[in-house]
Amino acid sequence: MSAILCLNAGSSSVKFSLYRYSPEAPLLLAGSISGLTTDHQYLTYASYKSSGEVLESIKNEEIDCPDHDSAFKVFMEHLDSKEGDKRILDSLDDIYVACHRIVHGGANPRPLLITEDVYHELDVLSDLAPLHNQRALDIVHSCISRLKKTKNVAFFDSSFHMTIPRHVYTYPIDLDVQKRHQIRKYGFHGLSYAFITHETADFLGIDDSDLNVIALHLGSGASACAILNGKSINTSMGLTPLEGLPGATRSGSLDPSLIFHYHSDSSRMSTASSKDMHLTIAEDILNKKSGWQSITGTTDFGLITKRAVEENDEVAKLAFDMFADRVSMYVGQYWVALQGKAVALVFAGGIGEKGKELRTAVIGKVSCLGFTIDEELNSVASRSSDVVFDVSKKDAQLKTLVVQTDEQLQMAKEVIAARL
Numbered sequence: 001m002s003a004i005l006c007l008n009a010g011s012s013s014v015k016f017s018l019y020r021y022s023p024e025a026p027l028l029l030a031g032s033i034s035g036l037t038t039d040h041q042y043l044t045y046a047s048y049k050s051s052g053e054v055l056e057s058i059k060n061e062e063i064d065c066p067d068h069d070s071a072f073k074v075f076m077e078h079l080d081s082k083e084g085d086k087r088i089l090d091s092l093d094d095i096y097v098a099c100h101r102i103v104h105g106g107a108n109p110r111p112l113l114i115t116e117d118v119y120h121e122l123d124v125l126s127d128l129a130p131l132h133n134q135r136a137l138d139i140v141h142s143c144i145s146r147l148k149k150t151k152n153v154a155f156f157d158s159s160f161h162m163t164i165p166r167h168v169y170t171y172p173i174d175l176d177v178q179k180r181h182q183i184r185k186y187g188f189h190g191l192s193y194a195f196i197t198h199e200t201a202d203f204l205g206i207d208d209s210d211l212n213v214i215a216l217h218l219g220s221g222a223s224a225c226a227i228l229n230g231k232s233i234n235t236s237m238g239l240t241p242l243e244g245l246p247g248a249t250r251s252g253s254l255d256p257s258l259i260f261h262y263h264s265d266s267s268r269m270s271t272a273s274s275k276d277m278h279l280t281i282a283e284d285i286l287n288k289k290s291g292w293q294s295i296t297g298t299t300d301f302g303l304i305t306k307r308a309v310e311e312n313d314e315v316a317k318l319a320f321d322m323f324a325d326r327v328s329m330y331v332g333q334y335w336v337a338l339q340g341k342a343v344a345l346v347f348a349g350g351i352g353e354k355g356k357e358l359r360t361a362v363i364g365k366v367s368c369l370g371f372t373i374d375e376e377l378n379s380v381a382s383r384s385s386d387v388v389f390d391v392s393k394k395d396a397q398l399k400t401l402v403v404q405t406d407e408q409l410q411m412a413k414e415v416i417a418a419r420l
């Protein structure tokens with residue numbers, strides 16, 4: 001059997017999916033290790049028979065896993081240790097291609113086979129995605145040494161946004177400096193937005209190229225995207241995944257002068273720098289010591305929501321209200337970017353898919369645009385296995401949708417479509 005392995009190193013988790021290499025890409029195994037920014041990590045794992053029946057499953061089993069590369073190794077051990085009926089692949093050599101979600105791919109518009117030169121090129125970009133590229137490249141490295149026969153392909157989060165017009169991706173600073181240092185808005189979560197675009201168009205019964213929507217990918221890192229005719233025309237993340245919405249440990253956008261008032265020596269190198277990744281104190285504070293962690297003491301937005309809603313915790317409520325406010329501002333901005341032509345608002349990512357209270361709060365703030373939410377549908381959306389779930393009120397002209405996004409499946413589909 002020939003298989004496609006898809007690896008997704010997010011800022012707080014590693015997700016892995018294994019598919020049979022065939023036109024429908026049947027899922028053989030899906031797993032994740034989450035909580036990599038906290039003291040507790042959890043393994044979720046399910047493997048399937050060719051018939052689609054569950055072979056084995058584990059839900060939220062606590063494991064000790066210090067970093068992203070260890071998560072990959074846990075997963076490989078798991079895959080390789082199975083005996084008899086529980087074995088999914090005859091040999092790890094059956095993995096024909098390993099797809100790696102690499103968050104920052106510079107201006108590359110499409111996936112690249114990872115050669116030594118490409119690896120080096122991506123390594124150079126590590127400073128521009130301090131919570132992502134280096135960790136994903138560590139996994140690439142382990143893959144190369146563990147899976148000798150497998151080819152490795154890099155899929156970039158930034159590629160989807162290469163259609164953003166120049167006046168939007170250019171920052172209002174010296175043009176020569178921007179050109180020299182390749183400073184521009186790149187944008188991220190592109191594999192997720194590509195998946196959302198296709199699935200939403202399919203759900204609405206239109207071509208991808210006719211789709212106008214505002215999409216929200218809200219996870220440990222959160223962003224918004226304005227999609228016109230199936231293409232990104234604006235997104236909230238920028239040169240790095242720090243710009244835009246706040247995240248688990250990220251500040252999101254703020255007054256750039258703030259950092260010089262926060263710390264007297266913010267341009268000095270942080271002790272968190274390594275030989276492969278240079279990080280200033282400013283970047284360390286804004287990427288790793290801000291966001292929900294700095295305000296509430298936890299990175300878990302599910303817990304923040306529970307404290308805010310059920311326990312009336314003042315600080316949790318503040319964080320929750322801040323997020324609903326920042327998210328709704330992007331909906332307004334992108335409503336204008338799309339000239340009022342959006343047909344749907346899409347919620348995706350861990351918080352977008354599971355956070356029913358946040359969806360209610362955001363829709364409450366943007367209802368003046370015509371978006372609605374049916375509370376009964378909203379309360380069951382997270383439990384649905386549908387890829388696209390409509391939570392808008394009956395007969396609403398504008399749709400409010402929850403999409404179970406899948407960056408791994410997006411990579412597998414692209415492998416099959418391109419016959420890589």
Ligand SMILES: Nc1ncnc2c1ncn2[C@@H]1O[C@H](COP(=O)(O)OP(=O)(O)O)[C@@H](O)[C@H]1O
Pocket residue numbers: 010011012013218219220221248299300301302303305349350351354355356
């Ligand atoms: N019931 C819930 N309500 C709100 N947020 C939730 C809920 N369950 C999980 N989450 C949040 O989803 C986030 C993880 O999103 P995900 O997209 O999977 O992460 P990553 O950015 O690492 O890919 C975490 O902040 C987690 O707390």
Ligand SMILES: CC(=O)OP(=O)(O)O
Pocket residue numbers: 009010011012103157188189219220221222241
């Ligand atoms: C780009 C980004 O922030 O990704 P994630 O949400 O997976 O950390």
Ligand SMILES: [Mg+2]
Pocket residue numbers: 010011219220
């Ligand atoms: Mg993610």
